[in-house]
Amino acid sequence: MQHERGQHERGQHERGQHEHGRGWARWGAAAGLSALLALTGAPGSEAAPPQGPTPGAVLRGEGSRDRLGEAEEGGPRVGAVDRRYSTPAAARRTVHDEHARHRHGSPDAGTSGTGTADAATPAAGEVVLDPAVFGSWRRTSYPLPVRAIHATLLRTGKVLLIAGSGNQSSVFEAGTFRAGLLDPSTGAYQPVDPPHDMFCAGHAQLPNGNVLVVGGTRAYPSSTAGWKGSAKVYEFDVATARWIARPSMAHGRWYPSSVQAPSGHVWNFAGTDEAGRRNTRVERYTTTTGALVAKPSWSLPQYPGLLWTAKDRVLYAGTRSSGASGQPGLYHPGTGAVQAVTGITQLSQRRAAATVLAGDATTQRVLVLGGGWPATSSTSVVDLRPATPVGVAGPALATAKAYVGAVNLPTDGSVFQTGGGTGRDTPVFESSVVRGSTVSSMAPNTVPRTYHSSTLLLPDGRVLTLGGDDAGEGFEMQVEVFSPPYLHRGSRPIVTAAPSRMVPGTAYTVTATAAGSTPVSAWLVRPSSTTHAVDPNQRAVRLPATRIAGGLRVTTPSRFLTPPGYHMLFVNDSLGRPSVARWVRVG
Template identity: 30%
Template structure:
């Protein structure tokens, strides 16, 4: 069966052929002028004619971002001379053969990076069901012990300070089922782990102290299980040298409650910093740590050792859960990483449901990268944002890359402005853009934020979710009313909670759907496929163009 994702990938391959035309590798057909119907539309954004997408995006994104996309669509239709194209390549320093194309419909588009009005550095970034993003990292003053924190609205480009009550940077971040954030650990001073656990409520802006993790944790990872509890692993203890060997489970308070519980479970399990962890469809947790990987069974808290990776992924690798059907995905991918100070371009793929096959080497990236943020989008593809090729900040990589899981291929996309290396973050927004922040090094993006608009935002009208439920139970059937272009697919995207290139909450869940006269009928997944909490519900056309998301709470 043809899905929106596979059709979208085919469309991107078609665009790659179009790019060859742009690069002069094959003969080009004559370019046509603007559509007369569009030319007759009202003038907006200075001197541009509004198209059918513009008014919809004004409501979803605001005038500035709607204008940015409109300009991109107009640029995509405007012929360019060979001299203009070559001048553009020379000005960006991009080799001709490395570019997919020159238009936003082919390579996407980056906004200008701006400081939204804060001293906070986005070392951690968490998207809430309010649509706001919590950024934290850095300090308001050099003498401060606590971490600067800023709650930011990426549509209005406004925000306000919500100072963290402790040195929570370099801890772990995970959303609870009720939409609050659990922050575990941190450092004061680096690399001495702190014992603090805190809840942050995006509705009240309050930080609530939770039970301590007694040994301290600096660089831990947190993962939500099918029952909503949070597993916390790894990190450096209070002494700044000893690795925390304990595995702890945090049980959240009831919705609206103020105090959860924390307990040590299972045997000692020592790992390196920030292992990558995913809940798998059998309810167990997969953990990847360098060259090692394990499965944690929550029924008895035992660990099983799984096949070794072909070589270590080192520090700062990217991780990606590959697309799966409505019953969930068992396939994951590790990307790049830093080994002895040098970044790798290797990728390794593993099917947890078929352990005897072991890890397989995938297509290498075009460039070596560590500290790159890998952001999955609704059609199942992913974008590599930033990263660098040496040490923590050296040899910054500004070329965005697109990864197609169907063909296991990487494609160079638009070039970002700021460097986003170590201590940078990136996440998917409900409007389909990707927000990028952070990099605390000299010459890095630091307090600046910018936004990547993927090619699908320039490839035609988007479907619209006219109505959808605010909450669904596991296994229930629900209706999604749509308008505009026909939607053929629906997916849930868990909001990101990311730091140090490890996203501790994001996942894509494909829904089983049936077309109806007014939209789609969908079936909610199980808890092992979609842990309880808030999700972005997207619909997609057969070409893979997504709607703006509607928020839905899944599970109890």
């Protein structure tokens, strides 16, 4: 984690105010740094010789806050970038040509489509990708009003954004911490500034829809000490938009992960304590009383990639923000015993990787995507159903990257991944959908998303991307939204009636209309609460369903698959189009 020093405080360099989508806004001392950046061609080709700056792989100037190098939590400043994905224009050309080659044997000189009103207007001569095949991106008309380091989709459809001190030492010293509620459909913003520095806290949604925030920053690094974590605990009340103080933890946590159990309680792991040491204690936040209960300890790296499994165990998948991976394993919440999980590939390169319970959570399939350092294009898959789960190599992404943003889509068990970079100053413009062993290229993002960026699925089926913190003075303030191909295929089904509350094991009727098609499936999707490419509670579940006149009869799975709280209920038709979601409280 890098913090800004002296003359390099935020000021005028927020990139919401100027150029976006062509890489970072300013070039550094290119002659001195270009040797660090070997832009490569296609996989397997030799690295090109060092050369001047290339759009989409911009280096920040000397004298920035980057003084700790690759060992720092945020990752290296620069890394090798595949030329094909070094700019949005190059990436669009790559996606177009590879799709044409796959279909026709060789790329043609034309475009793959004409676009729609929802697609961003391309510059003259640029390739246009058919949105019905590749989806489309649109930058919003509003910039972010706050540094979006932590992002949580609320049951109101608004997004809680937390900056705290925002990775700025001067803001920390001034005590002017920031947070707010963003309406992604209009850009309306309501400040809800926090009572302490929640920068680099852990967070999870509670059964009542409120947001639990644990830890944060107690002190920035000095010449003699490193980061120190706060022990404070707060709950954000969605109904009143106010922060409620809860009992503090036994010790501080900076870079922790918070995971909701099937009971609804939230278990808090890892982080750096108030003395700058690794916090190995595990504490359960009791949702009914706010009490914190000590549980068997577990030593984990910072922001570990955790998931609560259907077997009532907590998986650590080897992904993390910094430090050595340690042994991936399954933690028993009652005894603290950890069963080793072997076979997850390239553990040394899984920092800033994404960990997702991929597709239908019933299948208990975990997908690990990318990571560093150096950045990798590899993925790994763990099937949690066997008595002894073992990881295997998964399908490779199109290019190497860390800081991967990943969300479950609500239609067919696909995971959409986007953004990332090979370093904080070297973004990659690449997006794809991963389903089983297949990776399908999507339209590339046009705004760089590296460190401190977030990706969330919205109730209307679009994907919101925001944030990004390079190694210098800037923070990415431009918001960009992806519309998957299913939003470019005509009229969507409309849910006309659905329960407002669902109990596990109980059947319900959901009615829906679909023009020229038939409702065929329903999914519950847990809303995202993410930071640093970590989202331990994201999941999607396909509901057991039978067709009935006018809709579906669905059954809510067990609490081990759908933990208590608010979920988005999507209905899909026979043409693969999802409805706008209805909010449903489960449990």
